[in-house]
Amino acid sequence: DQQVKQNSPSLSVQEGRISILNCDYTNSMFDYFLWYKKYPAEGPTFLISISSIKDKNEDGRFTVFLNKSAKHLSLHIVPSQPGDSAVYFCAASEGAGTASKLTFGTGTRLQVTL
Amino acid sequence: DTGVSQDPRHKITKRGQNVTFRCDPISEHNRLYWYRQTLGQGPEFLTYFQNEAQLEKSRLLSDRFSAERPKGSFSTLEIQRTEQGDSAMYLCASSPASLAGFEQFFGPGTRLTVL
Numbered sequence: 001d002q003q004v005k006q007n008s009p010s011l012s013v014q015e016g017r018i019s020i021l022n023c024d025y026t027n028s029m030f031d032y033f034l035w036y037k038k039y040p041a042e043g044p045t046f047l048i049s050i051s052s053i054k055d056k057n058e059d060g061r062f063t064v065f066l067n068k069s070a071k072h073l074s075l076h077i078v079p080s081q082p083g084d085s086a087v088y089f090c091a092a093s094e095g096a097g098t099a100s101k102l103t104f105g106t107g108t109r110l111q112v113t114l
Numbered sequence: 115d116t117g118v119s120q121d122p123r124h125k126i127t128k129r130g131q132n133v134t135f136r137c138d139p140i141s142e143h144n145r146l147y148w149y150r151q152t153l154g155q156g157p158e159f160l161t162y163f164q165n166e167a168q169l170e171k172s173r174l175l176s177d178r179f180s181a182e183r184p185k186g187s188f189s190t191l192e193i194q195r196t197e198q199g200d201s202a203m204y205l206c207a208s209s210p211a212s213l214a215g216f217e218q219f220f221g222p223g224t225r226l227t228v229l
Contacts, residue, residue, distance in 0.1 A: 043118070102218060103159070
């Protein structure tokens with residue numbers, strides 16, 4: 001039972017353009033969502049998060065949008081840079097602000113081309 | 115470097131052997147997590163400690179797996195009688211005792227290969 005789904009295994013975007021990575025979830029109890037970036041041979045690196053009381057959070061080139069009614073979130077990267085090429089994982093947890101396990105999607109491999 | 119560290123980075127073992135991995139969290143973090151990641155999948159939760167107390171275990175954590183955090187600092191994950199299906203990346207993460215947000219910081223992982 002995949003509670004967090006990333007249906008696009010890969011995405012290729014030109015440098016300078018917008019990258020949009022999507023994530024869907026099925027568990028209504030999830031109330032905190034995170035995006036991680038992972039390079040080969042490294043652990044996931046935290047990028048940005050959003051609480052279910054918000055519908056948007058922005059940090060520099062990264063913006064996360066949350067649509068609770070659709071159980072959908074997306075990560076926008078503008079402008080995309082070659083260093084953004086990595087695997088991106090969406091994660092969710094229950095009990096925002098408390099210690100809780102993360103449930104991850106299967107990841108989307110982003111390639112930013114010159 | 116004050117991030118999460120894991121040792122060893124790679125471990126190759128024969129089926130049936132026991133292995134132990136170590137995780138050193140960020141020093142002021144009192145929460146520590148173990149995850150397992152297999153090829154093409156995201157990390158899957160295994161277990162979680164707050165200080166030295168193990169508060170949650172996944173059903174993925176069979177009785178061959180045991181984790182400890184004896185003094186609330188570093189943690190060890192032991193796998194007894196390893197099987198080929200145990201081959202995976204084992205990730206450790208830590209987080210601070212804060213209600214202001216909730217981000218887990220991951221180490222580089224230990225890659226286990228069971229032959």
